[in-house]
Amino acid sequence: MAYIKKDCFILSFQGVCGVLSLAVFTVLISLIFAVPASALNLDFASWRILSSAHFNIYYHNNNDGFARAAAAIAESSAVEISRTLNLKTIPKNIPLILYDAGDTPFGFTNVLKNKMWVSIALPDPAELSDKIWIESIIRHELTHYLMGAKLDKFIKLGTGRLIGWGVTPMWFIEGVAQREESGWNAVKDSAVRTAILSDKFLNLSDLQIFYFFNYQGRRLGYHIGNSMVVYMAERFGPDVISKILENTSYFKLNSFNQAFKKVTGLSLNQFFEEWHIRSLEKYKKQVEGKKSITDYARPLDFHGGLNISPAFGRDGKNLFLLSNKGRDVRRLSLFSINVETKKTSKLIDNLEDNYFLDRGSEFILFCRKSRNKFDNLVSDIFRYDIKSGAVKRVTRWLKAASPVYDYDSKTIFCVQQEAGATNLCRIDFDGNLRERVTDLGYNCAIYDIQIPFSQRPDPDKKNEKIMFLNYFKDGRFSVASLNYDKKSTDYGKIIPVTSSDSMIIKPRVFIQKDGSYKVFFIRDRGGIFNICSVTLERRNGGFDISSRENLTDFRESVIDYDFCPSYGRLAVVTQTHYGSDITLLDAGKKYAGDKELVSGPGDADDIACEKTAERGKLETGETVPSHLKGSASGTSAIKSSSSQHKYKIIPYKNNLKMEYLIPMAGSQSSKSLFGAQGRFADAIDRHIIDYQLLAGSSKYRNLTASYIYRGFKPTLGAAVYDLVRDLRPGVLENLRGADLFLNYKLFDTLVIFDLFAREISANSISPRLVLSKPELLNGENKDRGYFIKLLNYSAENSIDADIHPLNAHSVMLYHQNSTAKFNSFYRYKMSKLDVSKWMMLSGRLKNTIKARVMLATSSGDYDFQLGGHNDLRGYSTRPIIGRKAQLYSLEYSHLPINQPLQFKILSVNKVYPALFYDIATTYDDYSRAAWHKSAGVELKTRLLIFRKTPLAGKVGVAWRLGEGHEKEFYTAFDLKF
Incomplete structure (x- = not known):
């Protein structure tokens, strides 16, 4: 599996005017408080580095023998895969991180960071192949890495890999990796046969983006991609893979299609139709004479x-x-x-x-x-x-x-x-x-x-x-x-x-x-x-x-x-094609007609008695154990690992390197911003430095940098920022300052504590406070204090949880304090409780009701301003203001619309239409609460840039109820890569 994953930036924006737009304060909050989905750096672990000719193997738990075997497998696999891709030079110091903490098997290659991660956990038996399991995983991820190296030919520092990956379809990327991982087997054959004979196989557009499908479709995409690549290599020769990559250009969105036709003489549609016809013939013959x-x-x-x-x-x-x-x-x-x-x-x-x-x-x-x-x-x-x-x-x-x-x-x-x-x-x-x-x-x-x-x-x-x-x-x-x-x-x-x-x-x-x-x-x-x-x-x-x-x-x-x-x-x-069925049968009846033999120890079987092997029999000077003689490449790799002088093992060193520096462009409130975004980090992400430098017209800018240390729990970090943005339409705000923070995961709850010192524009004060306390406009313009936040969130699904959580909940407790002891511009305290619950009404249609309650109170120089797509929808241009706030929301989401639009740059992957009703009030102790209501419709969607990078968000229209029925149109998207 290969994908682009950024831990510390989630860029939110309102109004899509380019590939990227920005709401910079959300950028800041995301930058400071992002926590990885899984802790790939363990504070208790004593990490080591094993260096081979082309790899740096990072591992812990004293798994020296396993690391030697992994290095040997990686070296031999790199030679074979480079030959397939026609990669003239194998890169040096390829980072391969062996992670031994949980028992969930995974492997992934981050194209932007240019690293490979492999979990030292065995997969399910149906995922096993004709090779040693660790060899299969390493070969798959190494194929992604070396393909990225081949794509990174003209533009360096990550941009070439990013663009090259963007114009290459997902079926090809994963199909090549699956082919290199292992031979064709019955698991793959069964999946493709079932889909084709049921006429429910993925079409060519689906295969561009199958990773964003549900569980069954996502797995099927890997197998169909593998089948297509195998047929392609048989039909046009094994060098067809490298030739297509070499003829693919960064600068044309359909360059892969053109390269494919140039090399094979067929358009992608023609090839796909031919593959489908041949596969249909093959599988009809395979099941001929068999009963259902x-x-x-x-x-x-x-x-x-x-x-x-x-x-x-x-x-x-x-x-x-x-x-x-x-x-x-x-x-x-x-x-x-x-x-x-x-x-x-x-x-x-x-x-x-x-x-x-x-x-x-x-x-x-x-x-x-x-x-x-x-x-x-x-x-x-x-x-x-x-x-x-x-x-x-x-x-x-x-x-x-x-x-x-x-x-x-x-x-x-x-x-x-x-x-x-x-x-x-x-x-x-x-x-x-x-x-x-x-x-x-x-x-x-x-x-x-x-x-x-x-x-x-x-x-x-x-x-x-x-x-x-x-x-x-x-x-x-x-x-x-x-x-x-x-x-x-x-x-x-x-x-x-x-x-x-x-x-x-x-x-x-x-x-x-x-x-x-x-x-x-x-x-x-x-x-x-x-x-x-x-x-x-x-x-x-x-x-x-x-x-x-x-x-x-x-x-x-x-x-x-x-x-x-x-x-x-x-x-x-x-x-x-949709999963599996269970059928009850009478065991006394016949359901097969032949008597094909099944081999036993008496037949030509070289495994007669297996004594328990000792783990880690890979030390210097030992002969290759007989139990390693199943896979040719794996066996030769293990033999080479017996020569310890080839591998140098040293304690882990924090060697920070620039992982990428990519150009960024976007817009906010019709203002264009241009710049770059980058990261410095060590191999296991113990130290991470992220930065973003964007500037544009009307003095708009977004200058942010953060440092995160993940060497132990809790995660520690610091951030600095200088932002110029729109606070409200026509009101420009400048926010600059620094934060010190820590994150701690307490079971399923994320705990965040932050100390901040900020300089803010006077116009950041709420309009009500300006009228009631005009001296604030001449204050010191300082906001210093702390906040603590507890967030508990879980969702049953993973693929669509960013736009449509299933049977999920979110509970957030937040308290912020800025007092005179910090010489603050503001002197206030505020607390907030925000609870959301998603309840699925139908397991078959995935209709969902979301209920949300928010209660908040403040004292001192602080007012809540409720309005916008995250709170009271339909009140962005005229938020309601007060020291106490209540908000209640009910939302009904219908079954999804799948892939209604396909563009060259942006394609719509999925849309969930939702109807909502919001009601909220803000008030003071001495004033009467006035309730404000709105209702409308949202289209929650995931757009895909180059059919890969997800842009999740919504487009909505809200009507105010009881106040002239004003209508407001809004958009909000998060770029998550």
Whole structure:
């Protein structure tokens, strides 16, 4: 993933007259108080730098071995990717930051900052490929970085990368990265096939901007881009990628289209149509002769969207499942459905998949991600009591997933992530780590642990202490067994019982009445996932496969399932263009006709018995372990890492460098401003210096600079500024001064404390104060004091939260004080409470009601001036003034209008129309409150500059009610890059 992300500037403006417009005081506030979404700099971490020929690897938590492996992978990958891009010279000192704090996998390349970040956390099994997982992530992000280096050819300091990225479509950028990341696999094939055969694939305009779509569409955009680039390379040769980039110009908005036609002889539309026809032919042939699951049964009528992880209750009548209810993100809730009456109950919100359902249906063990005190998402285990509905937290910041209850020891097995590895652990219900069963390296991964459910007539008979799990190693998938009996000589060994070069996921294991083990799993067969099974019999301490069976052979890919042996039912989850459906089937019927074999240890399988590998076996002088011999480039990279003299490791040094300096242009109140914006920072953003220098006609200017230190909590900083702006229409204001501030994230609440000393224009005083206290006009023109602000905000969605939050809330407490002890021009105190709540009325249409309440009071030389698009809409030109204020607002937002307009520079990505009603009053203790009302309509929208950089805001019209019905038109936008 590559995008442009700025931590410390959010530039707001009213009235779009150019690419950028400014409301400079909002710039100032954003500059001072911006806090990153995730704390990529840890105050407790001891960072180090590993230097290789072309990379500086920044890491912490003493992950020396992992850093060496990452450097080796990065060096070998850089050579291969540079060859694809025809990059003559690989840049030096490429910053690669390895982040090991949470267990949320991510990787991103910031094009403007020119840095790569990689989380040392393993992805979901469906995201794994034919390479070691860390190799795939590094290759993807490195492709973005090197493509940016190729685009940064004529204009330096970030501008070339910015413009080059702007004229290059997103499908090409991500498609090339996906192609370099890993080979084409069944996950990608299933996604593209499902979209094309359902005629719901993204069009060419959608593919320019797919990153701003909801969860399903965003993922699909990556896969379609990959498919198009693969076809393009096959059709025109692998050098077509570099030739298109070399013929793309900064100075023409449609230069990519022209370069594409020059190199291939086809227009983009012609190529897209050809790719679609070929893909349609391919996928029709792929599913030829296969039946749809809908030919056997209708899916459950449930929320459209992602529906996964079905689990039958003990009576077989209740089905538990996870669903995102058609929302924009993978935010899952647990539901229970009575399969006979179809009655649905929601049990828990916000949990991960792979929960454990007690065989008596009395409790559920599940995982939930929450932010720790360093603002990192970490998974922990919780217990849900089905009868009472009580939720108890079991672990705290353990990075634990896939809980399974062991009825013999009354403890919990789980998979823990640590230092790029997954390992099996045992914990008790107090959250204490009792035992670590395995000690695997980063090249392996375990998922979906299962203690077999027994169907024997005697339930009290003790079973062997053997569990099964999904095992991934060096690009090879398998179902494996693991002995957790400490008395056994095989304790802790992972032994694959069935494996394949194709993907094998989601094992489910049952002990049958004859004592054999029935193992179900999902397997890729010709690019389509279906359910298979094998029967295992214990023999001489190992397993023999006595029978194999393909249970399903649907045209749709099966992505999850559950089997109820007591009632012979199957709950099958199949992929759809909008997410997934769940269908209930009779397990006794046939859904496949062939008997294709599934390999086991007795077949040509080079993995017979996997002993637990030691983490970090990458020290100097050691031979390459056998468990690193799966990926060619990865293997050669690991070999090179054994030569320690190539890598120099030193403690971290704060070396500030100029990351970018880009030109800026904009307007405010019909006044043009021109200048530049830039940043100095060290590699891990411990020290950040941002500055903006803009000037224009009528003495307008915006000179701001800030310094932020993020070396420990709280974040500390300082800002200086000199601003000339419009306070009100026709009233010019000058504001200059300095602030010292600190930010602290207390759980989900941001706490800000600020000391300020400002010189302000006399005309900044409210008109009412001028009339009541004219001596203020001859005062010292100083405003010195402090303020404290507490802000708690959360939204269920992520993609559209900037324009249309779902089930969100915002609570803001604010207090400011400027007193005589600071020799102030003003002498006042003011406090404000501002609460907003967004409530979604329909999960399918996303209709939302927003209710807002603001209460404020002040004393001394301060008056509230309510008016403008952030408060009482329709009163910008005549705000209401007083020492106490109340504001109430009700807003209804309808379903979105998607992509109504496409321009060359600005394109409309999404529009949410909203109706509002505002009522507010300001008054003094001695005056009667007069209520002012307005109503109107807003179009909340996201514009995209070059179809990438988001410009979020609104266009509105408001009518004053009861005062002549004056009408006011307004606009407000935030440029967030």
